[in-house]
Amino acid sequence: MVSDTIFAMSSGAGRAGIAVVRTSGPRAGEALGAMLGGKGLPQPRRALLTAVVDPRDGITIDRCLVLWFPAPSSFTGEDVFELHLHGGRAVLDAALAALAAFPGLRPAEPGEFTRRAFDNGLLDLTAVEGLADLITAETEAQRRQALRQLEGGLSAKVQAWQTRLVKLLAEIEAWIDFPDEDLPENLVAGHAREVEKLALEIEGALASGLSARRLREGVMIAIIGPPNAGKSSIINRLAKRDAAIVSEIAGTTRDVVEVHLSLSGFPVTVADTAGLREAEAGELDPIEREGIRRSRDRASSADFLLGVFDLRDFPELDRETLGLLSEKSLVLLNKADLVSEPDASLLQWQSGIAPETICISAVSGAGFNALEAALEKRLRAELSDALAAPGFSRLRHEQCLRDCVVALRRFDPRAEVELQAEELRIALRTLGRLLGRVDVEDLLDVIFRDFCIGK
Ligand SMILES: Nc1nc2c(ncn2[C@@H]2O[C@H](COP(=O)(O)OP(=O)(O)OP(=O)(O)O)[C@@H](O)[C@H]2O)c(=O)[nH]1
Ligand SMILES: [K+]
Numbered sequence: 001m002v003s004d005t006i007f008a009m010s011s012g013a014g015r016a017g018i019a020v021v022r023t024s025g026p027r028a029g030e031a032l033g034a035m036l037g038g039k040g041l042p043q044p045r046r047a048l049l050t051a052v053v054d055p056r057d058g059i060t061i062d063r064c065l066v067l068w069f070p071a072p073s074s075f076t077g078e079d080v081f082e083l084h085l086h087g088g089r090a091v092l093d094a095a096l097a098a099l100a101a102f103p104g105l106r107p108a109e110p111g112e113f114t115r116r117a118f119d120n121g122l123l124d125l126t127a128v129e130g131l132a133d134l135i136t137a138e139t140e141a142q143r144r145q146a147l148r149q150l151e152g153g154l155s156a157k158v159q160a161w162q163t164r165l166v167k168l169l170a171e172i173e174a175w176i177d178f179p180d181e182d183l184p185e186n187l188v189a190g191h192a193r194e195v196e197k198l199a200l201e202i203e204g205a206l207a208s209g210l211s212a213r214r215l216r217e218g219v220m221i222a223i224i225g226p227p228n229a230g231k232s233s234i235i236n237r238l239a240k241r242d243a244a245i246v247s248e249i250a251g252t253t254r255d256v257v258e259v260h261l262s263l264s265g266f267p268v269t270v271a272d273t274a275g276l277r278e279a280e281a282g283e284l285d286p287i288e289r290e291g292i293r294r295s296r297d298r299a300s301s302a303d304f305l306l307g308v309f310d311l312r313d314f315p316e317l318d319r320e321t322l323g324l325l326s327e328k329s330l331v332l333l334n335k336a337d338l339v340s341e342p343d344a345s346l347l348q349w350q351s352g353i354a355p356e357t358i359c360i361s362a363v364s365g366a367g368f369n370a371l372e373a374a375l376e377k378r379l380r381a382e383l384s385d386a387l388a389a390p391g392f393s394r395l396r397h398e399q400c401l402r403d404c405v406v407a408l409r410r411f412d413p414r415a416e417v418e419l420q421a422e423e424l425r426i427a428l429r430t431l432g433r434l435l436g437r438v439d440v441e442d443l444l445d446v447i448f449r450d451f452c453i454g455k
């Protein structure tokens, strides 16, 4: 099947020093030759500084770097060339118009270059997802995770499982031709052991996938506490901007206010919430009541909490807030600037009782170094699996692996060989689906739709 030749600007929108326009497909070589004014194609994979012309009138568009990647050694696996043009609007318009006018060329659709790389077997689906994650990575840890996935960290694991399953399946299928003979006892035991081992390994990967998903999506931290404790002041200091309204009026925050931060290179979403307070029916207005409902909601879905109190209320701290804190949570006693001497009972509480307690001041910034260090420790623990090895970072991966484990757990080494083989084939198919090598057509559209044009 001969595909169209496609082109697009692959660098970001807006005026820039350099803009990259990429062309891929069977007519790429012809188009490049015409744009170089018939001087022949440059050496493959070597940058050439040259004049690029509009083939319609021979007028020079720009003097720029040109790269030629003949098939199959290119990103898409097709003939590809890149123009590294000066990134002005008029230069780009002229280059894109010249390409559009060339017979057989058309603008690319979103994700179409990557789609071709996938169709030509250069990237499997986990690598495609890694590429998408790399383009959107916002923190150092996310970048590393995405790159490992793009480079085949997940594929390698899945392929190793596939190889073992195929070997097992071949051994079992060999007996299908002898329906009257039972499998020798030592083989039955060996198969049972191998399937059990595979199931355990995949379950282990599922468990550490949680950490990979947190790394991809960001760890959720919620700030909770009684009204006026200084929750909004704290999120503003963490975000280094005025994300939430601060006032001396109790009950200022109603909606959950989220900020995305990179803390020591780790992605987090911190949520500021409405102050928790109990009141007689009718005492709180319905909007604040709804705000408090949202706070509790957010507290229950967060990975861990920062419980904030006014230091001057110590030791009578709000019971509801305390009740929501897990041992991963942190207690922040705020407004330390208003208290001269920490009293003995406070020191004792700080040293002895979980959860860990830090005295801070959102106004002076005192204690924020200790707070950030404590947060980093928790993030490292939360993400440790994902930092150690590439993990299954998407719900889609989790679903495939779960289906695989279900099939393996159904495998019965004493059942008829046809039934045994069938479970192994199902397990293999789920792994194939994870890599995008079986029945994936409907999935593809979903995944490639998230790419932008030129990728
Ligand atoms: N002196 C001092 N005042 C603070 C500190 N943190 C917050 N405040 C003040 O305390 C008041 C309440 O602060 P907010 O940040 O709005 O408190 P909140 O917990 O978000 O309040 P609600 O949203 O109403 O629940 C404001 O007047 C702040 O300026 C602090 O560390 N020291
Ligand atoms: K307030």
Ligand SMILES: [Mg+2]
Pocket: 231, 232, 233, 244, 245, 246, 252, 253, 272, 273, 274, 275
């Ligand atoms: Mg607030």
